Amino acid sequence: MVVDRENVQGLILRGYNYPFSRHLLFKFPDAASGRSFLSWVRPQVTHGATWPEGVKPEPLVNLGLTFAGLVTVALGDLLAGVDANLVVTKHNVYPVRNPFPPEFIDSPDPGSLGDLGAEDGPASWWNGRFATEEIHASVHLYTQSEAAMDAAVAGARGAALAAGVVELVPNHDGTPLGGAALTNGRVHFGYVDGVGQPDVDWDAIPSARGKVDLRHFLLGYNSASIPPSASIPSSPRWDDTHDLFRDCCYMGLRWLSQDVPGFERYLDDNAPRIAPNRPAAEAREWLAAKLVGRWRDGTPLALSPEHRDPALAERNDFSYSADVLGTRCPFSAHIRVANPRDQPLGPPADSGDVPRLLRRGSSYGPEWVEGQNDAEERGLIGLFLCASLDRQFLQILRWMNTNDFSRVFDHEVPGRQDPLFGSDAMTRSKTFRIPDPGGDIEVPLPRPFVKSRGTAYLLLPSLSTLDKLIQ
Amino acid sequence: MAHSLNLTLKIGQDPATQKKLDEFVQLFPTVQGLIERAMKESEILHFARVVLIGREYIQVLTEYDGDRRAYTKFFQDKLPQVFELVFGLAEGAPPWAQLQDPDTFFNFSKDKDIKPLGQSLTADKEDHFVFSAYGDLTVKEIKAALSKAGLAV
Numbered sequence: 133m134v135v136d137r138e139n140v141q142g143l144i145l146r147g148y149n150y151p152f153s154r155h156l157l158f159k160f161p162d163a164a165s166g167r168s169f170l171s172w173v174r175p176q177v178t179h180g181a182t183w184p185e186g187v188k189p190e191p192l193v194n195l196g197l198t199f200a201g202l203v204t205v206a207l208g209d210l211l212a213g214v215d216a217n218l219v220v221t222k223h224n225v226y227p228v229r230n231p232f233p234p235e236f237i238d239s240p241d242p243g244s245l246g247d248l249g250a251e252d253g254p255a256s257w258w259n260g261r262f263a264t265e266e267i268h269a270s271v272h273l274y275t276q277s278e279a280a281m282d283a284a285v286a287g288a289r290g291a292a293l294a295a296g297v298v299e300l301v302p303n304h305d306g307t308p309l310g311g312a313a314l315t316n317g318r319v320h321f322g323y324v325d326g327v328g329q330p331d332v333d334w335d336a337i338p339s340a341r342g343k344v345d346l347r348h349f350l351l352g353y354n355s356a357s358i359p360p361s362a363s364i365p366s367s368p369r370w371d372d373t374h375d376l377f378r379d380c381c382y383m384g385l386r387w388l389s390q391d392v393p394g395f396e397r398y399l400d401d402n403a404p405r406i407a408p409n410r411p412a413a414e415a416r417e418w419l420a421a422k423l424v425g426r427w428r429d430g431t432p433l434a435l436s437p438e439h440r441d442p443a444l445a446e447r448n449d450f451s452y453s454a455d456v457l458g459t460r461c462p463f464s465a466h467i468r469v470a471n472p473r474d475q476p477l478g479p480p481a482d483s484g485d486v487p488r489l490l491r492r493g494s495s496y497g498p499e500w501v502e503g504q505n506d507a508e509e510r511g512l513i514g515l516f517l518c519a520s521l522d523r524q525f526l527q528i529l530r531w532m533n534t535n536d537f538s539r540v541f542d543h544e545v546p547g548r549q550d551p552l553f554g555s556d557a558m559t560r561s562k563t564f565r566i567p568d569p570g571g572d573i574e575v576p577l578p579r580p581f582v583k584s585r586g587t588a589y590l591l592l593p594s595l596s597t598l599d600k601l602i603q
Numbered sequence: 604m605a606h607s608l609n610l611t612l613k614i615g616q617d618p619a620t621q622k623k624l625d626e627f628v629q630l631f632p633t634v635q636g637l638i639e640r641a642m643k644e645s646e647i648l649h650f651a652r653v654v655l656i657g658r659e660y661i662q663v664l665t666e667y668d669g670d671r672r673a674y675t676k677f678f679q680d681k682l683p684q685v686f687e688l689v690f691g692l693a694e695g696a697p698p699w700a701q702l703q704d705p706d707t708f709f710n711f712s713k714d715k716d717i718k719p720l721g722q723s724l725t726a727d728k729e730d731h732f733v734f735s736a737y738g739d740l741t742v743k744e745i746k747a748a749l750s751k752a753g754l755a756v
Contacts, residue, residue, distance in 0.1 A: 223714060225695035234710055243730075365705045479645050480669065480677030520706070522672055530670045536741075537673075546744055560739065 137180035143194040145180035150274040152281040153494040154310035157300040166205040168295035191284035192274040196590030201268030231368035240587040246533040246555025257586035258302040311496030320390040324430035352378030366519035379594035384525040387585040389511035392500040425465035433461040458567040481537035487524040490517035609717040610663040612693035641681040668741040
């Protein structure tokens with residue numbers, strides 16, 4: 133076994149599927165308060181060792197730290213202890229260097245995210261209640277009951293108060309981010325969630341055939357001693373910091389609000405026109421499927437382009453090699469952009485691997501009731517895990533915002549995008565193309581049904597890294 | 604919309620680096636064909652040139668489409684020998700063994716990219732002021748339009 137599972141935060145190794153989740157954000161006024169709070173969190177952090185069969189512990193607790201949080205607590209000293217040339221500043225002259233990647237050191241760049249509109253830029257993030265730069269830590273809580281969650285949140289808030297740590301609360305009503313899972317394993321917009329996660333080989337490097345290499349997610353396993361063709365770059369590099377950050381993982385935390393009534397109205401307005409030969413309800417589901425690449429029950433279009441099939445709903449072993457015209461799954465459909473699978477990448481994207489992400493997000497807000505035209509706040513707290521925020525998380529966002537990563541787009545109208553998650557500010561095309569044997573269908577781009585409410589980049593430290601930060 | 608790269612490296616003034624500079628200048632006409640082929644293959648380079656400012660600075664100036672990470676990785680993979688020569692002239696650059704790591708290469712080149720003056724003409728404020736007579740058309744789109752008009756390049 134390659135990975136010591138007890139050293140890895142549990143959220144990395146598995147999705148918990150607990151019904152209740154909360155994501156608390158904190159600021160450390162100074163090193164002492166930060167360390168005091170981390171000391172309280174440490175014994176509660178859920179790691180990756182399997183719990184006894186049938187016993188589901190709670191609460192499950194995980195912790196993230198921003199670069200600013202790491203610096204506040206101890207990072208400079210830790211780095212100096214490894215190599216006097218490792219520093220926390222930027223713009224250094226070699227051999228003095230900061231071993232962390234710039235996208236993690238800096239605040240999230242709205243240009244890279246596509247958050248360039250007036251309503252989803254950084255000025256509007258977190259309801260304007262604090263700046264992203266103030267975030268030092270995140271604590272993620274998962275429980276089986278609402279009562280247990282109330283107790284867990286109270287515990288974390290009490291510990292923060294005792295340590296002198298400030299909670300950053302983005303909601304006007306004082307509640308932290310998070311909520312309750314929806315029924316039937318679905319997310320807002322009605323799609324089944326959790327399908328299509330990478331099958332990571334945590335037990336071997338390189339990974340077994342057909343599985344995803346763990347170095348796409350865990351730091352500390354790449355070095356100059358591994359041949360370039362086999363190494364998966366991430367920072368800090370093992371050659372710089374050795375085991376200091378082994379088993380850590382980066383996390384893009386993205387608060388996204390979703391306009392569900394607006395999305396359903398879009399289906400109502402457009403489905404009859406583009407699928408006139410289908411019954412109304414079926415036409416809506418067909419359009420919803422074309423936008424995402426799976427029917428809302430999870431059935432992949434690549435396997436069943438004409439109807440849902442419960443037997444196929446959880447299938448993740450499909451390819452696009454038989455769908456070279458996109459008549460099964462449109463080229464710009466969400467899952468085909470987020471994971472092109474065997475679809476060849478074009479230059480310059482073909483100089484790298486298809487980026488993968490572990491998705492550990494959770495829904496918040498009340499479940500939408502059909503026919504209801506409400507203005508309820510609902511959406512997704514997206515947690516996107518990877519070993520390189522730029523090569524993986526931001527790369528996929530770039531592909532969503534501009535479909536230019538494959539030759540299949542060479543003859544497209546300029547500016548094609550992921551129809552649900554592409555940024556309105558970054559497109560020149562106002563339509564989504566559905567290739568069809570009977571003639572291509574151009575549908576107005578649904579926009580904007582997803583709005584960015586805040587983004588932060590955090591490191592999920594391993595337990596050993598956390599111990600070193602606290603001591 | 605095309606982005607600009609204004610990679611600007613201070614050349615080491617020690618005798619060994621200055622000798623390497625002379626060798627690089629002499630060698631350049633023989634490697635420019637290699638560079639041109641890689642640039643054509645990328646289909647994202649609008650324009651590119653390498654300039655010296657006296658014997659003190661070397662610049663790689665380009666206008667390119669798409670994201671910086673993919674652009675950087677592509678050329679790191681296609682022209683490693685050229686970049687080894689260029690970065691070998693730079694004062695304060697990490698050793699080439701370290702620069703072969705994609706993240707180190709990317710971070711160093713990004714650190715040495717000088718941003719133009721002015722404000723971006725696009726929604727992406729990181730672009731600063733870069734004028735294009737072709738609006739935000741990409742290399743692929745321009746070539747496709749030229750081909751359609753019988754003006755293939």
